[in-house]
Amino acid sequence: EDTAWRTYQRYPRETIPAQNIHVNCIESQNEKFLLIECDSQEDPALFLHKLNLALEIFGSDLEFHVAAKDGFVALPQTFNIVNWLILPAGTYSQEELKDKVKQTISPKLSKTVKPVIEKRLDKIGSYQHSGIVIGVGGYKGYVIYHFPQKSISVLESDSPNN
Known part of the structure; x- marks a missing residue:
């Protein structure tokens, strides 16, 4: 007598499989670096997913490095977002x-x-x-x-x- 059944119409849930992203660990000069490779030619959704993953993992310690002819170029840690x-x-x-x-x-x-x-x-x-x-x-x-x-x-x- 204490139970009441209520039925609702709902949209079926869509299962979205997780992306397979490799995080490489590199040791250089007694420092460890976790590396997520991003290619600008890849799918923009995957590229965005990798950047969001990096932000989640590294937070405020996140550094961007861009490959160049003579090594890597470090980008500044702070960005100003403009409208x-x-x-x-x-x-x-x-x-x-x-x-x-x-x-x-x-x-x-x-x-x-x-x-x-x-x-x-x-x-x-x-x-x-x-x-x-x-x-x-x-x-x-x-x-x-x-x-x-x-x-x-x-x-x-x-x-x-x-």
Whole structure:
């Protein structure tokens, strides 16, 4: 009398097999190193899994080393994460770049201000630049144009008089 059965419809669980990742132990100059090899040509999901595994295993002691001709190059332990989308020259057509830049313009701008901002961005974008960086997150509305031949970068925002 104390038991009540309740049935629920549930999605069946999907079994995801664990990835087979080799962690090599190397001893050099009386120091032990645990090594997880990552190849940039491999599946991006596997690459991400290996990096997450390394973060779980090593935590704050994690060091990245990139193979070079004369040995390994150690990358800095601290990274600054920025909310910017980098669009190098040659990866997008002019129309695609214009569309991406126009998407950064706030829809809240008035109908009189929006064309002025678009014209400013189009004018700067018409010059030969090596790449564009678009702000995302808290930097939405900001666009940086790189002009290495002039040794300058131009930061433009969708705010009038800014």
